[in-house]
Each structure stands twice: as structure tokens, then as C-alpha cells.
Amino acid sequence: MSPPAKTYTAPPPVIKTEPPPVIKTEPAKPTFADSDKRKDNLFHQTGKQQHTTLNKDSLQVLAENLASSVSLSRLPTPEPPIFTGDPLAYPDWLSSFTTLVELRGVPPLERIHYLKKYLGGPAKEAVGGCFLLRSEQAYEEAKAILNERYGNPFTVTEAFRNKIETWPRISGKDSMALRKFSDFLKQCQVAMKDIPDLAVLNDVRENRKMLQKLPDWVVTRWSRVVARVKKLTNTYPPFENFVGFIQEEADIACDPLTSLGSLRPSTDKDQQGTSNGTTRKRKPGGHTLSTSSKPTTDTESCQFCKKDGHPIQECEAFKAKPMTERQDFVKKGGYCFGCLGKGHISRTALLAASVRNAVRSIQTSLHSN
Known part of the structure; x- marks a missing residue:
């Protein structure tokens, strides 16, 4: 048998298609509504940031104020000193009383109570009558009395x-x-x-x-x-x-x-003492006075003003005190009224003839004429 005859099939036709035309579109222009929205968004974002910053700053300030108030609460409350009548201390007392009482908003009717609390001695007695009134006028009158008596330039x-x-x-x-x-x-x-x-x-x-x-x-x-x-x-x-x-x-x-006190810390007192620890240098040709009291030397400290360099018999501060105060000091201290020594009284004091004149001058500082 003979093979089948071949048939020719034509390829499918090619259809050329053109690409779709490109349409150029321009971006839409922003409108006023869009710009307002962006501004609102930006404002809200900035506001939130500022609000957060303000919150942090306010919290920090609040914490610092709280810490300072706690520190101040631990300090003792300042109070004016008690004025007893010394004209030299009056300006300082008046300044502190004005700052700590009057400028703190204390009601006028209560100031008279604080005034009574911070006065003493002759100053309190001078305005004692004003404390009975308990009024603002009494307070002003009491201050006027204090200013006239203790704030006077002549005083x-x-x-x-x-x-x-x-x-x-x-x-x-x-x-x-x-x-x-x-x-x-x-x-x-x-x-x-x-x-x-x-x-x-x-x-x-x-x-x-x-x-x-x-x-x-x-x-x-x-x-x-x-x-x-x-x-x-x-x-x-x-x-x-x-x-x-x-x-x-x-x-x-x-x-x-470089001062003498720093270079020579020890005093120039005689180191050779008696059994009771006191010293006394005997002057040539002098008389010996034997008593049961401690001897007085030029370097002995004064029993009244507690300073070295003079005995109580030569103390100017002791002589300046009134007679009653000097006598009370001698009585309370147990000193001898004859020689101001200790360990005996004037009846048992053995006075040498060479020092009787000195003793008489001592006695004049303790006895009025």
C-alpha cells in the first residue's frame, strides 16, 4: 500500500495589536480643605508634644518644691530672742521680731501675745500695763514705749x-x-x-x-x-x-x-607648786602671810569674770556691779568678806600688818559707807 499523501496546513494569521495609548494625568492640586486638615494634624501633634513636655517640666518643678519644703520642715523654727532691756541689743531684737512675727501675717490681736512671750526683765515690766488690754491699740502703744525707752539715740x-x-x-x-x-x-x-x-x-x-x-x-x-x-x-x-x-x-x-599663743602654748606660770597645786613667788624683803586660803598671784584667773591676768580684788567688772550683787556673789561662792579668799571667813582670816591697808581697800568693794 502506498503511504497517505501529506497535506499542508497554513499557520494562523498574525494579528498585530497596538498598545493602548498612555494617558498622562497631572496630580491633583491640594485644596484649602486638605491644607487645613494637615495644619490641624500638625497642630495636634505639636500640641501633644508640648503638653507632654509641660507635664514633665511641671512634675519636675513639683518634685523640687516638695523636696525643698521637706528640707525646710526639718530645720528648727526661727524665733526672736528674748529682749530684757539692753539698749545695745534692741535694734537686733526689733528686726528679728518684725521679720518673724509681723511680716508673717499674724493678726494684730495676736501680736500682743507674741510680744509678751519675747520680752523679759525691765523691758517686760515697762509695758506690763499694755498686756491687760489685749487689743491692737495696746500693741502699738507697747511698741511705742519700747522704742522711746530703748531705741532712743541718746540711750x-x-x-x-x-x-x-x-x-x-x-x-x-x-x-x-x-x-x-x-x-x-x-x-x-x-x-x-x-x-x-x-x-x-x-x-x-x-x-x-x-x-x-x-x-x-x-x-x-x-x-x-x-x-x-x-x-x-x-x-x-x-x-x-x-x-x-x-x-x-x-x-x-x-x-x-605666728602669734605668741601658737608658738608658746604653755603659759609662763611657775611649774614648781606646793602640795595643793598653787604657786606663789616671794618678793625680796616681803612678809609671809600664812592662811588656809589659796594664795593670790598675778597670773591667777579672776573668780568673777573668769579671765587671767588679775585677781578678783582688781577686777573692774566686779567693782562696776552694784553693792547687792557683789555681796550676793561672795555669799554664794563662799568667799571671805575680809580678803575674798576661800577656805575661811573674815573672823578666822589671819591678816599681816603689812597688808592691812590693802585689805581695807578690798573691803570697800563689798561694804557701802
């Missing part, structure tokens, strides 16, 4: 001058006493700005009264300063220069590195 001036005149004499080796006197003179200088009557301290005679309280070596150095000033200006140095000089000398005397 303050006399208080400063009296304190200078009754100041005890300073020993040559007592550097701390010199500094204390220097601080008081500085207080006088500051008060001189508000109290014109204190200008009397510039007078030469007033300056000589102050020089009598100082050691000899300080007086000698001040004399050199006076000589230089008089030579240049033909005037006496004012009180301001004197205060500066005393402050400088006090600083030198109290210097912790």
Missing part, C-alpha cells in the same frame, strides 16, 4: 559709752580678749552711721579712755601711728582709724601660725 549712745568705760583691762597675753574688744569697737563704728551722737568717740579724751583698757605694747604702737598722723595732718586720728588699728593688731595677736 544707745550712753549704753555704748558706759560699756567702754566699764570694759575690763586686757592682759598683754590675752589675744582673745583683744579681739573681743576689737569686735565691740567695730560695732560702735557701725552704729555711728545711724547715731550721730556717737561721734564723740572721735574725741582725744574718749580715745585715751579706750587706751587705758589695752596692753602696754598696743598703746606704744598706737602712739607711733598718732605721731605720724599728727606730723602729716596736724590732727588726731579719728575713731575709724583707731578701730582699724585695733582690728589689725588683734588679727596679728590671734594668728594661728
Whole structure:
């Protein structure tokens, strides 16, 4: 058999298709509504951030205030001092009372109670009648009485001058006493700005009264300063220069590195003592006084003012006290009314003939005429 004849099949026709035309579209322009929405979103986001920041800052401030209030609550409550009638302490007391009582919003009717609490002694007695009224007018009247009696410039001036005149004499080796006197003179200088009557301290005679309280070596150095000033200006140095000089000398005397007190911590007292621990140097040609009391030496500390360099018989502060206070001090301390010693009374005190005149001068400080 013959194979079947091959048939030809034509390929399918190719249809050419063109790509669809590309349509170019422009982005839509933002409208006012869209911009407002974005602004609102941005504002809300910024507001949230600021609100979060403010919350953090406020919490931090609150924590700091709470910590400071807790720290302040641990401190003791400040109170004014009790004023007892010293004119030199009145300005400080008045300032503290005004700050701690009046400026804190205390009602006027309650201020009279605080005034009564922070007064004592003669000052409280001076306004005692005002405490019976318990009114705002009574409070103002009490303050007026205190200002007239203790805030008067003449009263303050006399208080400063009296304190200078009754100041005890300073020993040559007592550097701390010199500094204390220097601080008081500085207080006088500051008060001189508000109290014109204190200008009397510039007078030469007033300056000589102050020089009598100082050691000899300080007086000698001040004399050199006076000589230089008089030579240049033909005037006496004012009180301001004197205060500066005393402050400088006090600083030198109290210097912790070069002062005599730092170089020689031990005193110059005689180390050879008797069985009771006291010493006494016998002067040539002197008489021996044997008593049961402790002997008095030039370096013995004063029983009244507790300072070295003078006995109680030579204490200016003791002599300045009223008669009743001196007698009470001797009675309470158990001292002898004859020689101010201890261990005996005036009936048993053995007085040598060579010291009877000295004893009479001692007795005059304890007995009125």
C-alpha cells in the first residue's frame, strides 16, 4: 500500500495589536480643605508634644518644691530672742521680731501675745500695763514705749559709752580678749552711721579712755601711728582709724601660725607648786602671810569674770556691779568678806600688818559707807 499523501496546513494569521495609548494625568492640586486638615494634624501633634513636655517640666518643678519644703520642715523654727532691756541689743531684737512675727501675717490681736512671750526683765515690766488690754491699740502703744525707752539715740549712745568705760583691762597675753574688744569697737563704728551722737568717740579724751583698757605694747604702737598722723595732718586720728588699728593688731595677736599663743602654748606660770597645786613667788624683803586660803598671784584667773591676768580684788567688772550683787556673789561662792579668799571667813582670816591697808581697800568693794 502506498503511504497517505501529506497535506499542508497554513499557520494562523498574525494579528498585530497596538498598545493602548498612555494617558498622562497631572496630580491633583491640594485644596484649602486638605491644607487645613494637615495644619490641624500638625497642630495636634505639636500640641501633644508640648503638653507632654509641660507635664514633665511641671512634675519636675513639683518634685523640687516638695523636696525643698521637706528640707525646710526639718530645720528648727526661727524665733526672736528674748529682749530684757539692753539698749545695745534692741535694734537686733526689733528686726528679728518684725521679720518673724509681723511680716508673717499674724493678726494684730495676736501680736500682743507674741510680744509678751519675747520680752523679759525691765523691758517686760515697762509695758506690763499694755498686756491687760489685749487689743491692737495696746500693741502699738507697747511698741511705742519700747522704742522711746530703748531705741532712743541718746540711750544707745550712753549704753555704748558706759560699756567702754566699764570694759575690763586686757592682759598683754590675752589675744582673745583683744579681739573681743576689737569686735565691740567695730560695732560702735557701725552704729555711728545711724547715731550721730556717737561721734564723740572721735574725741582725744574718749580715745585715751579706750587706751587705758589695752596692753602696754598696743598703746606704744598706737602712739607711733598718732605721731605720724599728727606730723602729716596736724590732727588726731579719728575713731575709724583707731578701730582699724585695733582690728589689725588683734588679727596679728590671734594668728594661728605666728602669734605668741601658737608658738608658746604653755603659759609662763611657775611649774614648781606646793602640795595643793598653787604657786606663789616671794618678793625680796616681803612678809609671809600664812592662811588656809589659796594664795593670790598675778597670773591667777579672776573668780568673777573668769579671765587671767588679775585677781578678783582688781577686777573692774566686779567693782562696776552694784553693792547687792557683789555681796550676793561672795555669799554664794563662799568667799571671805575680809580678803575674798576661800577656805575661811573674815573672823578666822589671819591678816599681816603689812597688808592691812590693802585689805581695807578690798573691803570697800563689798561694804557701802
